[in-house]
Amino acid sequence: MHQRGRGFDPGEKAAAARRAAGDGHGDAGRTAPQVFTHIKLTYAVSGRLSRKAVEDAVALSKNKYCSVGQMLEKAAAVEHEIVFEDGEPEA
Numbered sequence: 001m002h003q004r005g006r007g008f009d010p011g012e013k014a015a016a017a018r019r020a021a022g023d024g025h026g027d028a029g030r031t032a033p034q035v036f037t038h039i040k041l042t043y044a045v046s047g048r049l050s051r052k053a054v055e056d057a058v059a060l061s062k063n064k065y066c067s068v069g070q071m072l073e074k075a076a077a078v079e080h081e082i083v084f085e086d087g088e089p090e091a
Contacts, residue, residue, distance in 0.1 A: 018047035019085065026076070036076040041069075046085040054082055054089075 023042045028034040045054050058080055062069060072078055 020045045020047075036072065038077045038079070039072060040079045040081065042081045042083055044083045044085055049084075049089060051082075051084075051089050054084075058082060 021044050023044065024039060025042075026036045026039040028036050043054070043058055062080060069078060
C-alpha cells in the first residue's frame with residue numbers, strides 16, 4: 001500500500017525551504033484484517049536548511065502534532081527517514 005503525504009511545515013524555517021514533502025509506504029498483513037506491520041515515512045527537503053532544523057521539525061511532527069502517527073506506532077513499527085534533495089547539509 002502506498003499513501004502520498006501532503007507535505008510538512010518545518011515551522012519558522014519555512015522561508016529557507018524550497019521544497020518539503022512527506023511520503024509514506026507501509027507493509028500490511030496478508031490476512032483480514034490487513035493491518036499495517038511496518039510503516040516508513042520519508043521527508044524530502046531542499047533549500048538552505050540545517051540537518052538539526054529538519055530533524056527538529058520531524059521530531060515535532062512525530063511527537064507533538066501527528067496524532068495519527070502516534071496511534072499507528074501502537075500497532076506497527078514506524079520508521080522515519082530524511083532525504084536532503086540538494087545533498088547533505090553543511091554543519
